[in-house]
Amino acid sequence: MREAVAAALVALALAAPAAASDPLSPERRAELREFLTQDCGSCHGLTRKGGLGSPLTPDALAGRSDADLALTIRDGVPGTPMPPWAPLLSDAEIAALVEMLRQGDDR
Numbered sequence: 546m547r548e549a550v551a552a553a554l555v556a557l558a559l560a561a562p563a564a565a566s567d568p569l570s571p572e573r574r575a576e577l578r579e580f581l582t583q584d585c586g587s588c589h590g591l592t593r594k595g596g597l598g599s600p601l602t603p604d605a606l607a608g609r610s611d612a613d614l615a616l617t618i619r620d621g622v623p624g625t626p627m628p629p630w631a632p633l634l635s636d637a638e639i640a641a642l643v644e645m646l647r648q649g650d651d652r
């Protein structure tokens with residue numbers, strides 16, 4: 546698990562220079578969607594219904610504000626395996642992930 550996360554972090558860091566633009570390019574959004582499925586999904590489930598991490602379905606997050614979710618993703622949840630993503634993702638990218646979580650997994 547840790548190795549997978551570390552590999553994902555490296556992959557993301559390498560992809561970062563192309564991602565600096567804001568608003569996000571369609572390409573970067575597609576990358577983020579894949580990241581959400583594969584990397585966030587490694588803990589939260591490929592369909593976001595939960596695993597090691599809690600479910601991230603629209604229903605499960607209905608009571609949470611966008612700002613609260615963005616903060617959780619940015620800073621992680623101390624004392625749990627949920628890491629802070631601020632070193633890897635810009636605020637705009639985190640906002641895009643929150644938007645995708647709201648839309649749900651449509652695959």
Ligand code: HEC
Nearest residue numbers: 584585588597598599614617618622625626627628630642
């Ligand atoms: C290494 C495992 C792991 C990875 C990878 C991971 N998470 Fe988490 N995440 C957790 C755990 C565990 C929790 C639950 C913490 C708790 O018990 O409150 C959590 C909590 C959350 C929460 C808060 C949910 C709630 O209802 O309070 C959000 C939002 C979240 N994660 C989003 C993400 C996103 C987006 C990603 C990818 C960028 C991600 N997580 C990657 C383990 C992970």
